[in-house]
Amino acid sequence: MYSTRSLFGSSGIRGKVNELITGPLAIRIGLATADYLSAIVKHPQIMVGHDHRTTGPMLTSALMAGLLEGGVTVTRTEMAPTPSIAYASGKEGMHASIIVTASHNPPEYNGFKFHNPDGAGFTAIQQEELEKRIMKAEPVDWKQFTDFSSFEAIPHHLDAIVNACEVTRSYNVVMDGALGVGSLVTPSALQQLHASVKPLNTPPDGQEYAQHCPPSKIQSAAAAEWQHFVHLDNLSEIVTSTKAHVGIAHDGDADRVLAVDDKGRVLAGDILLALVADYYLATRGGKVIATTVSSSSVVDQVVKQHGARVERSRVGDVFVSNLVKEHKAVMGAEPSGPFIFPEVHYCPDGPLAACKILELLEWANRSLSQLADDLPSTHLLRASVTCPNEKKEAVMKAIKSVFEEWKNIEEVNRIDGIRASFHDSSWVLIRPSGTEPVIRITVEAFSAQRAKGLLKNAQETLKREIR
Amino acid sequence: MTWTPCFGTSGIRGSVPDELHPEVAWQIGYSVATVFKGAPLLVCHDNRTSSPMLTNAVVSGLMAGGSDAHYGGEVITPAVSLYPRHCDLGGAILITGSHIPAHMSGIEVLDHDGAPVPRDVEKQIEALNISKAAPVNWQNYGRLRQASDVGSFWINKVVTQVDAGLIAKRNFRVVVDAANGTAIPWLLDAIKQLGCTVIELNTERDPTFPGRSPNLRVNLLDQAVQLVKQQRADLGVAVDGDADRAFFVDDKGRAIMGDVSGTLLAQIELIREGGGTIVTPINSSNLVEDVVGQFKARIVYSRVGPPAIVAAIKKHNALFAFEESGKIIYPRLNYLSDSGLGTAYLLEYLARTEKTLSEIIDAFPKYTQLKRAIDCPNNLKEAVTLYALEMVRKDYPNVQVNTADGVKVIFDDGWLLLRPSGTEPVFRCFAESRQEKRAQELLTLGLDWIEDVLKSAAS
Numbered sequence: 001m002y003s004t005r006s007l008f009g010s011s012g013i014r015g016k017v018n019e020l021i022t023g024p025l026a027i028r029i030g031l032a033t034a035d036y037l038s039a040i041v042k043h044p045q046i047m048v049g050h051d052h053r054t055t056g057p058m059l060t061s062a063l064m065a066g067l068l069e070g071g072v073t074v075t076r077t078e079m080a081p082t083p084s085i086a087y088a089s090g091k092e093g094m095h096a097s098i099i100v101t102a103s104h105n106p107p108e109y110n111g112f113k114f115h116n117p118d119g120a121g122f123t124a125i126q127q128e129e130l131e132k133r134i135m136k137a138e139p140v141d142w143k144q145f146t147d148f149s150s151f152e153a154i155p156h157h158l159d160a161i162v163n164a165c166e167v168t169r170s171y172n173v174v175m176d177g178a179l180g181v182g183s184l185v186t187p188s189a190l191q192q193l194h195a196s197v198k199p200l201n202t203p204p205d206g207q208e209y210a211q212h213c214p215p216s217k218i219q220s221a222a223a224a225e226w227q228h229f230v231h232l233d234n235l236s237e238i239v240t241s242t243k244a245h246v247g248i249a250h251d252g253d254a255d256r257v258l259a260v261d262d263k264g265r266v267l268a269g270d271i272l273l274a275l276v277a278d279y280y281l282a283t284r285g286g287k288v289i290a291t292t293v294s295s296s297s298v299v300d301q302v303v304k305q306h307g308a309r310v311e312r313s314r315v316g317d318v319f320v321s322n323l324v325k326e327h328k329a330v331m332g333a334e335p336s337g338p339f340i341f342p343e344v345h346y347c348p349d350g351p352l353a354a355c356k357i358l359e360l361l362e363w364a365n366r367s368l369s370q371l372a373d374d375l376p377s378t379h380l381l382r383a384s385v386t387c388p389n390e391k392k393e394a395v396m397k398a399i400k401s402v403f404e405e406w407k408n409i410e411e412v413n414r415i416d417g418i419r420a421s422f423h424d425s426s427w428v429l430i431r432p433s434g435t436e437p438v439i440r441i442t443v444e445a446f447s448a449q450r451a452k453g454l455l456k457n458a459q460e461t462l463k464r465e466i467r
Numbered sequence: 468m469t470w471t472p473c474f475g476t477s478g479i480r481g482s483v484p485d486e487l488h489p490e491v492a493w494q495i496g497y498s499v500a501t502v503f504k505g506a507p508l509l510v511c512h513d514n515r516t517s518s519p520m521l522t523n524a525v526v527s528g529l530m531a532g533g534s535d536a537h538y539g540g541e542v543i544t545p546a547v548s549l550y551p552r553h554c555d556l557g558g559a560i561l562i563t564g565s566h567i568p569a570h571m572s573g574i575e576v577l578d579h580d581g582a583p584v585p586r587d588v589e590k591q592i593e594a595l596n597i598s599k600a601a602p603v604n605w606q607n608y609g610r611l612r613q614a615s616d617v618g619s620f621w622i623n624k625v626v627t628q629v630d631a632g633l634i635a636k637r638n639f640r641v642v643v644d645a646a647n648g649t650a651i652p653w654l655l656d657a658i659k660q661l662g663c664t665v666i667e668l669n670t671e672r673d674p675t676f677p678g679r680s681p682n683l684r685v686n687l688l689d690q691a692v693q694l695v696k697q698q699r700a701d702l703g704v705a706v707d708g709d710a711d712r713a714f715f716v717d718d719k720g721r722a723i724m725g726d727v728s729g730t731l732l733a734q735i736e737l738i739r740e741g742g743g744t745i746v747t748p749i750n751s752s753n754l755v756e757d758v759v760g761q762f763k764a765r766i767v768y769s770r771v772g773p774p775a776i777v778a779a780i781k782k783h784n785a786l787f788a789f790e791e792s793g794k795i796i797y798p799r800l801n802y803l804s805d806s807g808l809g810t811a812y813l814l815e816y817l818a819r820t821e822k823t824l825s826e827i828i829d830a831f832p833k834y835t836q837l838k839r840a841i842d843c844p845n846n847l848k849e850a851v852t853l854y855a856l857e858m859v860r861k862d863y864p865n866v867q868v869n870t871a872d873g874v875k876v877i878f879d880d881g882w883l884l885l886r887p888s889g890t891e892p893v894f895r896c897f898a899e900s901r902q903e904k905r906a907q908e909l910l911t912l913g914l915d916w917i918e919d920v921l922k923s924a925a926s
Contacts, residue, residue, distance in 0.1 A: 018602040023497070023527045027489045057611040061527035061536075065489035068520035108605045139484040142570045143675065145516040148523070207606060 007134065008127040009434065010316030014102050014111030017055045021110050023062040028134050029098075029112055030066020035137035036129050037072055037095050047089035049077035049153060050100035051181045051253040052204030055110045059100045063112070064148055071140035074148035079204065080157075081181045081254035082113060083349035087160055088153035090117040090345060104229055104251035107209045113253075119345030120325060121318035157351070158189055164344045165355040167193040169362050174247040174260075175354070176235045177202040179209040182250030185351040190248075193355055198242060200235065209252065221382055222268040225336055226251075226258050236264035246357055246368050250350040255317065256337030257353040261368040268380075270295035272357070273333040274302045275371050279360045280330045281306035290323040290332030290340070292316070293419040293429055294442055298375050301425070314416035315431070321346045379451035384438040385462045392432040392439065398465045399430055428454050430462065439466075472596055474589040476772040476889070477565060478575030483517040487572055489524035491596075492562075495574055496528025496536075498595035499560060500609065502588060505533035506557025506579075509614055511540060511547045513563035513649040513709045516674045517572050521562045525574065529560070530609035531602065539617035543649045543710035545805035546621030548581035553620070558584070563649070566682040566707040569675050582777050582802035622657045624800065625807040629815040635662020637818045640698060641810075642666045642716065644691040644705035646681050647673040650806070654710050657807045661814055666698050668705075681708030683793045688714060688722040696720035701817070702824055706806045712793030713806035715813065717824040724836070726752040729789025730759070731827060732809055735816045736787040736797070737762040743786025746779045748772075749872050750884050750897050751791055757832050770872035771886070777802055835906040836899040841917050843894040848887035851894055851920045855885050858916055883909040885916065 007013050007020075013029065015021045037044035048063055050056030056079065064074050075094065077085050082099045089097035094117060102109035114122035114130070122130070139145075173195045177183025183202035190197050209229065216227040223232055230249045239247035239260050247260030259267045270291065277289045277299060289303050292315045300310050311327050313319035317338040324332040324340050332340040338348030341356065357368070364371055387395055396418065403412060403420050413419040417431030417440075426445035433440055441458045445451040470486040472479045472495060479495065481487035499508070510526050512518035518541065526536040537556060539547065547561045558579050564572040576584045576592065584592075641663045645651050651672045658665050668690055669678030679687050688705050695703040695716045703716025715728045726747070733745045733755060742763030747755060748771040759766055769779035773794075780788050780798045788796040794804035801808065817824060843851060855874045859866065869875040873886030873895075881900025888895060894917050898909035 017605050022602075023493045023524075023531050024490050026527070027493060027524065031489075053605075054608045055605050058527050058530035058608055061523045061530065061611065062489070062493060065493070065520050065524035065527065068523065069484060069489050139488065142483050142516055145483075145520050147519045 007131055011103065011121065011318065012111055012113040014105065014109060016108055017110050021059065023058060026059045026062035027066040028137070029130070030063040031070045031137040031139065032130050032133035033096070033098065033114070034067050034070020034072040035133045038070065041095050044072045045075065045094045046072050047075045047077060047085055047092065047094045047097040047151065047153070048100070049080050049085040051081070052079060052179065052206045052209060053102065053107060053110050053252070054206040056100050056206070059110055063098060063100065068146045068148065069139040070137060071144045071146050073146045075151045076148055077151050077153040079181060079184070080153045081185055081351065083119070083255055083345070083347045083351065084153045084157035084185060086115040086119045086347035087157045087345050088151065089115065090119060091156055092151070099253065101253040103253050103255065106228070107206060107211070115347055119347030120321040121347075123318065123322060154184055158185060158192070160344055161185070161189045161352045161355055162192045164341070164352065165193055165359055167195070167355070167358045167362055170194045170196060171246065171358050171361060172196050172198070172242065172244040173358070174198045174200060174235065174239050174242060174244045176200040176230055176247065176249040177204070178230045178249055178252070179205040180229070180250060180252040180254060182254030182350055185254065186248065186250065186354050189351050189355055190358070193358060195358060198238070198244065200238065201231070218266050220266055220268065221335070221380060222258065223266050226266070230258065232266060236260055236266065240264040245361060248354045248357070251337065254350040255348040257339060257350040258337055259357055259368065261372055263369040265369065265372070267368070267372055268296070268335055269333055269337040270299055270335040271372060271375060273339070274298045274375055276333070276339070276356055276360055277331065278302045278306070279363050281308050283363065284330055286330030288327040288329040290320050290327060290329040292320060292334050293413055293416050294431070295335045296378055296380060296444055297421070297425045297427055298378055301376050312413060312415065312419070317348045321348070376446065378444050378446055379448045380442065380444045381451050381455045382440065382442050383455060383459060384433070384440045385459060385466065387432070387437060387439045387462070387466050389437050391466060395439065395462065395465045396430070396432060399461065402461050402465070424450070426450055426454060428458050430458060473593060476774060478561070478573045480564070480567060480571060480573035482571045483521070487521065487574070489520055492521045492524035492574065493528040494596050494599070495592065496525035496560065497532040498592045498600065499576055500529045500532025500534035501595055501600040502591045503534060503557050505607070505609065507535040507537055507612070509537045509539050509547065509550055509556050509559035509617065511542050511559065511561055511617055513544070514541055514672055514674050515564050515569065515572050518562050521572060521574070525560055525562060526611065530611065532600070532609070533603040533607045534609045535612055536609055537612045537614040539614040541649060542618040542621070543653045545711050545801055545803055545807060546617050546653060548577055548803035549621050549624060549801045549805070550614070550617050551577065551579055551581050563709045564681070565709045565711070569681070580802060582781070583774060586774065618653045621807065622653060622660060625657045625811050626660045628800070628808060629661070629811045631661050633818045634814045639663040639702060639814060639817070640666060640700040642668055642691055642694045642698065642700045642703040643670070644668040644679070644688070644703065645670045645710070646706060646708055647671055647676050647678045648681055648706070648708040648710060650706050650710035654706060654807055658704070658810060661811060663814065666694060666700055668694050676708065683707040683712050683714055685714065685722045685724060688716060691716050692720045692722055702814070704806070704810050707793070710806050711804040713795065713809050714793050715824070717828055719825040721825070721828070723828060724752070724791065725793045726789065726791040727754060727828065727831065729791065729795060730755045730831070732795050732812060733787050733789060734758050734762075735812050737764050740786055744783045746776060746783065746785040746788035748776060748790050749869060749875050750886065751789070752834050752836055752899055753882060754831060754834055768869060768871060772889070775872070832901060834899050834901055835903040836897065837906050837910045839896045839910060839914060840888070840893045841896065841914065843887070843892060843917065843921065845892050847920060847924055848894060850924070851885065851917055852887065854920050855916045878909070881905050881909050883913045885913050
């Protein structure tokens with residue numbers, strides 16, 4: 001049996017199939033969701049679907065059995081990206097959607113993402129409501145069992161993307177589907193926006209997904225995060241050899257985007273955010289850009305130039321979505337690549353972000369490498385220090401008082417770990433990992449020396465407190 | 468956990484959701500996939516409220532056990548049992564409560580030939596439900612396929628067995644009582660495609676079965692009888708919830724007993740094929756002896772219940788089988804009862820002979836068949852059987868006795884069957900004769916034997 005206390009992570013429920021994630025658990029999740037929705041609306045309707053993983057159809061059917069047992073009418077989509085299903089569920093007037101996906105995790109993983117009709121992921125409160133129902137939700141009376149129907153989500157999502165973008169020039173794009181479901185939407189969306197698309201690693205393939213990606217030679221935080229499921233060196237090489245304007249990759253369920261510039265360099269999500277934010281604030285106005293505590297201060301630099309501000313949430317796209325909503329931000333994103341454009345929906349949307357990059361290029365009338373090079377260059381370093389889980393809380397408390405003694409601190413943000421920013425725009429983030437016995441450190445500064453010094457200082461402080 | 472999923476005579480049945488619920492159904496699917504070694508399986512269901520939910524759970528369990536699930540949607544039982552043989556599938560799982568009350572359902576497992584799986588396979592599935600097999604690796608999960616042509620494949624098969632043009636020429640008017648069940652639209656469409664005008668009865672799809680019970684008994688056919696008379700129809704057809712069994716009403720508005728219509732369909736089959744073996748359970752009317760005696764035919768009496776009938780069909784390579792409950796089986800096409808095939812052959816025969824159904828039935832010898840059920844504790848059932856055998860030996864040493872299922876005593880002018888129910892604390896007594904008085908005598912004789920044992924146990 002599973003303990004119900006720690007089922008939800010920052011992005012729904014996720015784990016190894018046949019271990020945490022099983023058919024019977026999916027049935028209970030379905031029944032719990034039904035119970036939760038029934039407490040809010042009279043005849044709940046939900047859309048469900050899955051990505052390319054081999055275990056997706058099994059888990060989706062089990063989930064549906066639980067939903068039907070709980071009296072929720074179910075619309076089942078074909079295999080599709082998370083943003084396609086989340087978008088279609090809102091458009092079709094559903095009360096929620098559940099996507100069976102483990103996003104970028106290895107293929108033996110799977111999980112469940114829960115979205116509201118506006119596309120935003122379930123809030124922490126909603127997740128708690130589900131979690132407490134998982135062991136005790138009851139089926140409805142036999143006369144109230146419900147039925148299901150099938151639906152194609154992708155055409156609706158495609159229409160929404162194309163209607164929300166305007167590109168007149170014809171760009172050359174290399175699109176790496178990474179054997180995930182992104183290739184079901186993005187190439188077609190880009191082509192409708194006049195791009196010429198060279199697709200790599202399509203169609204979706206749950207057997208081969210993330211099986212043949214060697215470690216990347218590119219040394220960067222973005223590369224480190226994406227190399228497990230995207231063959232980055234290959235993508236980079238094809239972008240340069242075909243003289244493409246941009247290379248695009250998505251994670252497994254395509255709620256994230258990764259861009260490779262025309263020089264074959266992998267751009268971190270927060271660098272891309274700074275560029276897109278610049279474009280959005282310049283063309284649409286607006287006061288707020290939303291991101292997380294872990295993203296670069298380059299974003300702040302760009303945003304400040306427009307007289308707007310940056311709002312930061314905890315790490316996790318659900319938190320960014322809700323921040324976008326709360327502050328009526330013009331857009332939001334995380335360094336790991338989820339981009340939220342609220343004029344379409346609040347779901348992180350990889351295909352939509354890919355199209356927005358072309359819009360950006362046309363507006364700026366410059367190459368992606370030029371745009372990236374023009375941003376203030378910063379030095380972002382990451383490290384982690386081993387710390388037993390039971391010590392984390394005490395260590396974080398101690399760090400807080402240490403920080404208060406540091407000089408030149410402009411602001412301390414404690415939304416997720418401790419993020420201290422200094423007057424020279426450098427900052428340090430100390431954050432206990434939710435999954436491993438480590439505390440992570442991120443530092444950023446405009447000089448390499450300053451960054452190294454900050455990192456060393458943080459590491460030493462942490463080690464001293466952990467002892 | 469008081470309820471354990473066990474196979475009865477027609478799959479695993481239980482009330483929903485307290486006994487049969489998605490987690491149980493998932494486990495059954497998983498066990499079946501394991502026993503079938505990951506072979507692709509068809510999954511279909513009837514029109515009950517619980518069917519979509521149980522079907523999704525079974526489909527999921529199959530995929531987790533490594534089988535591709537070919538989802539065929541809501542179709543009638545004979546369409547499901549017809550399909551695997553012709554489409555190279557490992558078998559089928561059918562989610563249906565057939566004729567049982569609306570809050571219940573069942574899961575039947577069919578083999579690659581569409582016949583119910585043998586008892587030893589059922590036992591393996593039951594054992595796995597308890598022991599729980601090791602999960603398959605994520606790479607070996609089954610896929611979900613669509614089998615959207617199960618119903619249309621069946622209609623086509625039914626319609627092409629007969630001379631549809633010949634039937635159409637007669638412009639038959641047929642009352643179809645669909646019991647608000649799964650027969651809608653499949654059986655209606657098949658009969659329409661045979662060129663008949665269908666007069667609809669209980670054809671609003673409704674899983675609470677408001678029109679009549681999803682069961683099939685002669686006394687449940689009053690509506691069909693009335694409508695046949697009122698509409699001056701040529702034929703009435705009434706089916707159970709999942710439309711495997713069928714009863715017929717003749718053009719005079721008389722509901723026909725299941726063994727009488729079964730005998731007629733056996734006769735039609737023997738005319739078509741020139742001879743063959745007919746299987747029927749031991750409680751069927753002697754009428755079949757009279758009718759089939761005119762052909763190069765052999766009658767094999769089996770025990771009551773679908774597994775025994777199918778076993779006898781396979782063992783004797785039977786041409787046709789029927790049961791008084793309305794089961795009509797054409798083994799060369801389908802190992803389960805097929806209301807559509809039976810109706811098609813009957814219509815073709817009416818068209819070819821240019822006779823009315825009432826004329827044919829009136830020409831049959833008349834039998835009186837009486838049935839009675841007596842409350843009898845399970846622990847006394849064996850005593851009743853032994854006592855009956857003893858009484859026969861003592862009082863009627865020269866009559867023929869068949870003990871395949873209970874005790875059947877076959878006299879020159881009728882027969883008597885004493886049979887313990889397999890599911891209830893009841894002993895059944897059947898008696899039949901051409902003379903009503905003699906049938907009554909035989910029934911009384913059998914009832915007396917049961918009473919004797921019950922009385923001596925009470926004293």
